[in-house]
Amino acid sequence: MRLTSSHPLPAPSTSPGTRRRRLRLLAAGLSATALLAAGCSGGAEGTGGGGSDGTLIALGGQGDYQLNFNPFSPSEIGGRGNIYEALFFINKTADSDPKPLLGTEYSWNEDGTELSVTLREGVTWSDGEPFTADDVVFTFQMLLDHPGINATGFDGSVAKVDDTHVTFTWDRPAFTNGPDVLSQITIVPEHLWRDVDPETDVVEDPVGTGAYVLTDYKPQAYTTEANPDYWGGEPAVKTVRFVTLANNQAGADAIAAGTIDWQTGPIPDIQNTHQNFPDYDTGTVAQMQMVLGACSNADLGCEGPQTDPAVRRALFHAIDREQTNRLAFQDTAQEISPSMALTSTQEATISAQVEPKVAPMSAEPEEAAAILEAAGWTRGADGVYAKDGERLSLTVEVVSGWTDYITALQTIAEQAKAAGIEVQTAQSSWNEWTDKRLKGNFELAIDSLWQGPAPDPFYLYSYFYDGRMTAPAGEQAPGNNWSRFADPAVDAALDELARLNPEDTAGRQAQFDVIQTTIAEQMPYVPLMTGSNISVWNVSKFSGWPVDGEQYAFPAIWSDFDAAEIFKTLTPNSAD
Numbered sequence: 001m002r003l004t005s006s007h008p009l010p011a012p013s014t015s016p017g018t019r020r021r022r023l024r025l026l027a028a029g030l031s032a033t034a035l036l037a038a039g040c041s042g043g044a045e046g047t048g049g050g051g052s053d054g055t056l057i058a059l060g061g062q063g064d065y066q067l068n069f070n071p072f073s074p075s076e077i078g079g080r081g082n083i084y085e086a087l088f089f090i091n092k093t094a095d096s097d098p099k100p101l102l103g104t105e106y107s108w109n110e111d112g113t114e115l116s117v118t119l120r121e122g123v124t125w126s127d128g129e130p131f132t133a134d135d136v137v138f139t140f141q142m143l144l145d146h147p148g149i150n151a152t153g154f155d156g157s158v159a160k161v162d163d164t165h166v167t168f169t170w171d172r173p174a175f176t177n178g179p180d181v182l183s184q185i186t187i188v189p190e191h192l193w194r195d196v197d198p199e200t201d202v203v204e205d206p207v208g209t210g211a212y213v214l215t216d217y218k219p220q221a222y223t224t225e226a227n228p229d230y231w232g233g234e235p236a237v238k239t240v241r242f243v244t245l246a247n248n249q250a251g252a253d254a255i256a257a258g259t260i261d262w263q264t265g266p267i268p269d270i271q272n273t274h275q276n277f278p279d280y281d282t283g284t285v286a287q288m289q290m291v292l293g294a295c296s297n298a299d300l301g302c303e304g305p306q307t308d309p310a311v312r313r314a315l316f317h318a319i320d321r322e323q324t325n326r327l328a329f330q331d332t333a334q335e336i337s338p339s340m341a342l343t344s345t346q347e348a349t350i351s352a353q354v355e356p357k358v359a360p361m362s363a364e365p366e367e368a369a370a371i372l373e374a375a376g377w378t379r380g381a382d383g384v385y386a387k388d389g390e391r392l393s394l395t396v397e398v399v400s401g402w403t404d405y406i407t408a409l410q411t412i413a414e415q416a417k418a419a420g421i422e423v424q425t426a427q428s429s430w431n432e433w434t435d436k437r438l439k440g441n442f443e444l445a446i447d448s449l450w451q452g453p454a455p456d457p458f459y460l461y462s463y464f465y466d467g468r469m470t471a472p473a474g475e476q477a478p479g480n481n482w483s484r485f486a487d488p489a490v491d492a493a494l495d496e497l498a499r500l501n502p503e504d505t506a507g508r509q510a511q512f513d514v515i516q517t518t519i520a521e522q523m524p525y526v527p528l529m530t531g532s533n534i535s536v537w538n539v540s541k542f543s544g545w546p547v548d549g550e551q552y553a554f555p556a557i558w559s560d561f562d563a564a565e566i567f568k569t570l571t572p573n574s575a576d
Helices: 032-039 133-145 175-183 248-257 268-277 307-316 321-327 364-376 403-418 431-440 458-462 488-499 503-521 560-569
Strands: 002-005 054-060 102-109 114-119 157-162 165-169 200-202 213-220 219-228 239-246 263-264 279-296 385-387 393-397 422-428 442-450 525-538
Touching: 114 175, 133 157, 133 165, 175 458, 175 488, 239 248, 248 263, 248 403, 263 307, 268 279, 268 525, 307 364, 307 403, 307 503, 307 525, 321 403, 321 525, 393 403, 393 431, 403 422, 403 442, 422 431, 431 442, 442 458, 442 525, 458 488, 458 503, 488 503, 488 560
Parallel strands: 054 239, 054 263, 393 422, 393 442
Antiparallel strands: 002 200, 102 114, 114 165, 157 165, 213 219, 219 239, 263 525, 279 442, 279 525
8 A cells, every 4th residue: 555645635524425426526527438448448348238247337436536545535536335344334225234344243231332343353454464453443543533534523432352352432322323333434454554644645555355456547447356355255246447427418428328337327318217228227215415505604704695594494495396306307306304304214203393394396485585574685676685785696506517406506596586586506626616615615505415324314413413513614624514504402412312222212302303493494404305316227237236125225336335335246247
């Protein structure tokens, strides 16, 4: 493994599903023609149907990759899951037991202050060195020593019992910390990382325990090969090549040309993919809440009309979600609750005090106007509201090439205009967009909030609404709370939820009531719709995709740990 110093990097955003499109969408770059040159050889790999030679070509990004396989860095380009492993895998799409990886068993003590984990024996790092409890202790202690990479907020202690047993200890009940500890932290080798600064160093030659090893890197594509010494057995898919394209349209063109085997992103007429492209089919699951996130907190330096909660609530009512879904998302998006609990799997937790429980599908301009006027906004001669000399004009940041989001914003701009709100769009590269969003240098940004490591709304609330996981505008937040939202009552409710046994339904609901009523009133992330993450994959070359009814993993190429499980599960189809 070679490590080189770089400039300090922003704190990572590495929770499940992290980054709605981080691997898929980076910056402007290649064309479909370039993909053919970089990803295929003589038309043999990744083209057409009729079986596979064991090579899978995945659309992993947009624009040139910047070499970095540091799993704790926000600019890492891959490796979490398929090169570096966690202790267990938790399937976010089903209520199932964690799947053993580097860990084989775990147990809590009665009061939830100690988590004991048994580690797998006989595992080696890809450089041949043995994996032991020392590596686990080292990794978690590194998170404690470097808060800038501690994206899950681990605040316990870790101790080695022997080479195959470790214990995690907290000074309070910490049941809710378990899924993060077990499934979201990639373990790294102490013998290579002990002299590394995980916040600023990049990794060029990653060494892990996973099913794949890096064999080739180019700015347009990198290749991983099956690890012949993998503890779980060498996977049937022998090669996974991650390529980049310019934008969503280029990805759709690549599917039409048969030059990639898996992408997560929109293509035209998505409902009829198999009819249009017989070698391909789709897999979907609705879990990512699409939002217009605001730099919401004037006390932390946010500036603009979006710092007024009334403006955010008015925008919520101004959106015609049915029209937006049809024009931008091909009717694949689903309803969303202002409580930000999933209506599909978390409906039982939605507070009776939240009204409406589901965002309206049609625009409600009269309701938007009533909210604004009650807050002192007055409609001007140009039809746009104003207050204290400030027009209600909002700029939404979006990444160039995110064609579905761009279409959504164009649609929303017309809808908001009818409610007296001016909405403008600013497109930029992924890096520029990310820098603005994470440092609070924006008014609104369109993105998705992701679910946690278990089917429980607590995790989304702790990631995006914890006031202790943000920072003043202009500074890098230590966590994922990029809206700069902060409310003491919400923070206290999160603390109480973290202490409660998951079986204490009544006690937990009392805390959900506090959180949900507050965020529905403040609305720092304006709910748009729940996005259906759509993967398009080659069913003529590979069998075993996580289709509806058999979703053993979240079906998205950018959801690293899930993608790793999919790569290990797939079986290449033999050629006719």
